[in-house]
Amino acid sequence: MLFQTTAFQNDIYDWARNHRVHHKFMDTNADPHSSKRGFFFSHIGWLLVRKHPDVKTKGKTLDISDLEQDAIVMWQHKYYWRIMPFLTFIIPTLIPYLCWNESLRTSFFLTVVRYIASVNFMWLVNSAAHIWGMRPYDKTISPTENLPVTIVTLGEAFHNYHHAFPWDYKAAELGDYVLNLSTAFIDMFAKIGWAYDLKTATKEIITKRARRLGDGSRCARDDEVWGWDDEEMSTEDKSLVKIINRKWKC
Ligand SMILES: [Zn+2]
Ligand SMILES: [Zn+2]
Structure with a gap:
């Protein structure tokens, strides 16, 4: 759960729900990142616009009770916006700064680069690996x-x-x-x-x-x-x- 928080790809609860909807309704309007809407949409565009109404209505038909019964998943869901900044940005910035005297600016810059690279790599699964x-x-x-x-x-x-x-x-x-x-x-x-x-x-x-x-x-x-x-x-x-x-x- 802590490693998943460091990735900042939204919490396990939202991630798993979106992912199940993607599998069940793949490449329809109910698929949150349908590859039928093009490379850009399936890569990052889907996070920049409002969800298609089908994603919500059809998404509701899925069973996510296992996630709701998981204490760790629900704890992370509740406190996500409080713990995520620490695990994704603050702690990774402080480690090089405190441990080997890296400047604060470089440490923060590297943390942001790491984040941008890692999410883009993962998004390629939804875009490139649904096309080529x-x-x-x-x-x-x-x-x-x-x-x-x-x-x-x-x-x-x-x-x-x-x-x-x-x-x-x-x-x-x-x-x-x-x-x-x-x-x-x-x-x-x-x-x-x-x-x-x-x-x-x-x-x-x-x-x-x-x-x-x-x-x-x-x-x-x-x-x-x-x-x-x-x-x-x-x-x-x-x-x-x-x-x-x-x-x-x-
Ligand atoms: Zn999957
Ligand atoms: Zn897929």
Whole structure:
């Protein structure tokens, strides 16, 4: 909760509610940052104008009772505007100033730069990762797998996967943590028992979905082994090859 406050992306209660509305009514007028309204709107414009009435009326149909029952979420919601300035701006400005004699002006400037950079990186998930990239799991929806945005958001732009399987805590089909430090962070807390009931999709479900609705990029990626499938390679030859640790095949 404290880390989330440092990000100043509004409190957990508002963030989670907006996010659920985005998933449920994606790319309609009820989506708070609908990508159908263009890059600028889905990036930052949605925060500069009044919400479309549909966001409010349809948003009311969502169940957010779990958030309301969470004491920590509601505490942050209540005191957000009192604790956020300290965690986002005042403490980060004072640390370099007091600890290694940075000037107050430079410390504050860096704090503001950090904030502008971090929110813009996150907004790219709503804008760029709803426009550019492959759609290996579902080509009928706007979200994409966007590598540059994934890098700057520590793993939050495997976005086609995330919209196809929104209940998967990893928000990605992963082999390792290299591009997804967010998952490593949750797993760390799972080890000490603070994160639990984590759900993740099996290879079988993912493959089924990718075959049924994907744009084919998932198949191309994993089957690309140079020399395999050459014309001169007969089926008989292939049958003599031992494949170890075989992955799914399209
Ligand atoms: Zn989401
Ligand atoms: Zn999205």
